[in-house]
Amino acid sequence: MMEFLSNFWVQLVIKLLIAALIVPLVGMVIGFAEMKLSAKMQSRVGPYFAGGRWGWAQLIADGVKFFQKEDLVPAEADRPVYKFAPVLVLVSAVAILVPIPFGPAVVGRDLDLGVFYVLAISTLSTIGVLMAGWSSANKYSLIGGLRAAGQLIAYELPLILAVVGAVIMAGTMSLTGIVNAQATWFSEHGWSLGMPFVLVQFVGFAVFMIASLAELARIPFDMPIAESELVMGYITEYSGFRFLFFFLAEFANMFSLSAIAATLFLGGYWAPGLSERMLNILGPGILFAKIGILVFIMIWFRWTFPRFREDQLQTIAWKWLVPISLANILATGVIKVIA
């Protein structure tokens, strides 16, 4: 049995199945949390009837509804590109999960360049968005797609630069290595005391969270899909399960970017006082709790702030976040060399 399980291909299939299950499930849970929390923030009830209690089955019902709908393709659309764009966006949301450690051994694949891989994959969704905007043959979609491209390129920079601080502190680009570095930060004579990097890298953490909100194109950075002026931006022409893909990808991306933030700055699966065996069992729960807090903050932001104008949005990226994160890298590097 163990021999069978340790086969590479069997493990691959199991890991793929888990990833294919986790992404829609997490997307639905986050989507439902957003529905309920936004309702409560506006003194409403939110979903109520679906599923009998609290409307827990609302998003399952929504999913079924999306599958029933006709899959429309505009006559002028570039068909193959149009059809492939949502898949690319969703795939990037799934592929990002590969190097994220959910426990010392619970990891898709521990890549030496995990951070690099994650940031590279997160850029992939930009291409999907641009493809969707361009191929829809719709002015709103095109404007939305170009805005999204401009925004995602602008915020990719602070996102990457914010991560560098944590990478310098840990001295490795492997995500598992970064978690280990946080777990054993003060390590002397057999005992060790951990420290999540957020305590030192709070500037990097703040920049990372702001930039990842912009990467997700969520309010206050939802200029690309600004529904009051662009209908729905690059998603305008999509219907049925392709729309569902974009919908799921947004929540799945929320999950994966929060997972990266939690891993890099909040200590990932690690919690003080637990042995490695315990961490293998409780690790996923600890990481999910940290992700939950970050996702809640994102939802909280979403329902509090209005939308940034396009020029304000670019100003924040280029005039504030990039210089701040560069200064952060400089300070971290100097301290690392001195200490």
Add this chain to the structure above:
Amino acid sequence: MAPSIPGMGMAKGMAVTMKTMLRTIFLPGKYLNTVNYPVVKETPVARARGVIALDQEACTVCMLCARNCPDWCIYIEGHKEEKQPDKPGGRVKVRATLDRFDIDYALCMYCGICVEVCPFDALFWSPDYEYSEHAMGNMMHDMDKLQDWMATVPPPPET
């Protein structure tokens, strides 16, 4: 003006949503702003403009309402009836009678101009609002239905 701390406005805004969320979750009885509509109903104010009621007896088929309606959603048909004089040698009286008075509430925009222009006080606002239909065509209501709504019209205010 007091010196402002950067980010204070953001913190205030986030405090508002957090406060609203917490009190909606923990004290829904006091702070929830919605009612579970088909089960619980809200009473509209007495003079709410819910639906237009018609007093058939007062209507003289003058067509002012239909002609002033911006949406052309009032359909009126009528005919004249001759009333023979009570005493011989008297004049024959002509009385206009309603055959049809329909309002298409799918078109109506609830401007109330018909109620304003009616010189004979035949049209009234009623606060009743529960007359939705499954098909748009069924939103056309005839004069008997409009007459029924007269019962829900609040009495005129005391002057």
